[in-house]
Amino acid sequence: MYKVMIFIDGTWLYRTLPRLAEQSGKGEFKIDYGVLPKVVARELADRLGVDYAGIDVVRNHIFASLPTNYDHLDEGLITRQNEFYTLLREDYHYETELFNIDFRGRRVRQADRDPGDNFQPREKCVDIALASKMLYQAAMPFGMDIAAVVLGDRDFTPVLQTVRQLGKRVLLVSVRSSCAQELADPEDRERVKDYDTLWMDDHIDELELRYEPQWLECQSPEHVGERAFQTTYRPRRGEPVYCDACRSAYSQRRSSGASAGYQEEESEYGPQAGLPTIGETLEGVVEFKKEEKGYGFVTTDDGISFFFHLSDLEDLDFESLEEGQEVLFEVKTLPVGGKAGAAQNVRPMEE
Ligand SMILES: [Zn+2]
Structure with missing residues (x-):
């Protein structure tokens, strides 16, 4: 051997x-x-x-x-x-x-x-x-x-x-x-x-990796009818699989759910009500920081999340930045669908 x-x-x-x-x-x-x-x-x-x-x-x-x-x-x-x-x-x-x-x-x-x-x-x-x-x-x-x-x-x-x-x-x-x-x-x-x-x-x-179609069973609890479907998608071990119909229903619910707060205001006060504008200065807290990748998210009181890269920090050191820390920042881009916006000039709260 x-x-x-x-x-x-x-x-x-x-x-x-x-x-x-x-x-x-x-x-x-x-x-x-x-x-x-x-x-x-x-x-x-x-x-x-x-x-x-x-x-x-x-x-x-x-x-x-x-x-x-x-x-x-x-x-x-x-x-x-x-x-x-x-x-x-x-x-x-x-x-x-x-x-x-x-x-x-x-x-x-x-x-x-x-x-x-x-x-x-x-x-x-x-x-x-x-x-x-x-x-x-x-x-x-x-x-x-x-x-x-x-x-x-x-x-x-x-x-x-x-x-x-x-x-x-x-x-x-x-x-x-x-x-x-x-x-x-x-x-x-x-x-x-x-x-x-x-x-x-x-x-x-x-x-060459070939994606031969295979039969899988939809695991969505809301699935209707025959669960077996054919797909070339290879789920990771333990990853739940959904048929196309269930997946699109799920993602639709998710994207409308993520911005539900604004949709209510939208119908009452017009499309942009409640959303910050680009360049606006906002207060937020560092919600999450991905240490080894050099980025994180800040979230406002209204629960809107903004991505930041360590190069977006001002007078702040990425390594010593703590989750939960209060910061000021300007809006670089607005959230779209379920995706967070982006922050810039992320800086310490003024004392
Ligand atoms: Zn299904």
Whole structure:
């Protein structure tokens, strides 16, 4: 039995997948992380000339970075990234090691930043964490026999060499257009691998995440009629699922419920009555603060919530800002539907 551990450079993979998708003529391409270890095991069995059952993938590690202090326009993007890592951890049992990168209030994607801005996020932690975890596992007696590494940067050359010097074998899993020459070299002059490289390019159809429609049962207590429905949506484990009809009924109720206070006033006093105006100075309390992400919400006495980013603070320090603290601020944007407005110049209450 061969014990295999998979080590994924998530930052590299995140950068590489769109290119891989483009080359293979696929528009939207997502990798199926449940299938990846199986492909690795099968390809290893092939290369070793053993039965598939003789390969035991004991652990999958993924190392990646998570932006902090980013421009709040990227909130949705980062939420999706977070959900993705939670999915890997909880549903696919990956070991996820995530490292924060301070974006200093900037947009996460370089394409979204000012072209003159030469800001470079520092993300060296990911490489070093991957290297040290792999060396640790390679040096452990009875730890692993084979490290399957999903990466492409030449910085990993010395660590792959050392893993091999420790008597462990290395399978390189990479993408042709995103793999450093030293690693890709079929003659392996740098001595970084024990097998022919597993090119993800050659297995793209197999690795692609497909949303095959499946039958689920609507769990809404208000559902009427037959509960089974077909969907391509993959609910998270334990997540309640609703059919389309129940979901749209629910979201309609929610959005009207969230602004119920104003709707009553609307009918009595006209559309804008009761709502603050943009630029208006309001009093509020810090309702909630997301420490590691650099944002929070303030709520007025009337119960209207406004988002703020740490760059919206004035004479206030984000770290020492406390939930429940009273503040003054100006309205930057108004709430829409169920979505909070935005605050600016969030500052201490005048004494
Ligand atoms: Zn339903």
